[in-house]
Amino acid sequence: MNAQLKKALRRERVKALREERAQKRERERTGASTADPLFGALPEAKEDAAGPKAPASDQALDARAPLDVASPAPSAEGIEPMPDAASVPSFIGLDSPSGPARRTGWLWALACLVALVLLGLQYARHERDVLAAREPALRPMLQTLCDWTRCTLSPPRSIADISIEGASFSREAEGYRLDFSLRNRARTPLAMPAVELTLLDTQERALLRRVLLPTDYGAPTVLGAGAERTASLPLRLAGPDAAGLPPVAGYRLVAFYP
Incomplete structure (x- = not known):
């Protein structure tokens, strides 16, 4: 009899522990549902003297009620895209080089052109005799070059x-x-x-x-x-x-x- 009584008491104690754990998990779920995602957990409403307290879901809805009237976020359809650089008129000057930079580029190009012309004139002066012998039509121009640079035009030597x-x-x-x-x-x-x-x-x-x-x-x-x-x-x-x-x-x- 004592052994059977002990087994019955043990079963009742295990059953009470299970029910206690189930109630604890239920309270944790109820507390998580009453928590607001923006302002944290809301305090549980005290039970009114006239009747039982309202469900947690109703309280969560009442607490979030002021947020429902807020203006909706703008949709992607209402946002106008930025204008493309290719579609912008040239007079607007989007990402266009500044005036000094453009002038510097022109000066470099002009300097390179002048250097090429001077190099060609130097070659023509140095090889004037050979050029005049191979291309007689160039002789007047080479003679003018020699008049400017004080050189003489003579037959080539080899x-x-x-x-x-x-x-x-x-x-x-x-x-x-x-x-x-x-x-x-x-x-x-x-x-x-x-x-x-x-x-x-x-x-x-x-x-x-x-x-x-x-x-x-x-x-x-x-x-x-x-x-x-x-x-x-x-x-x-x-x-x-x-x-x-x-x-x-x-x-x-x-x-x-x-």
């Missing part, structure tokens, strides 16, 4: 395109005779070069040197493109240098521009 052909040096009764031909292998006219004659002894040592200019061997100042010029002139050895000169055994002929 000693690598000048070759000496058919040269000979022979002795005559009253001296020596030099014969040679100059050929221009370039496609443009070139300036007529000078010729250096060196007389050699039996050991190929230099005995005498003489420079012959185009006027000395009767040649013009210009040798045409692919043209050939032949010269023949007598040479006499006179003066104190030729008095004790050993016999001439050979010669060397070189074309150059002085």
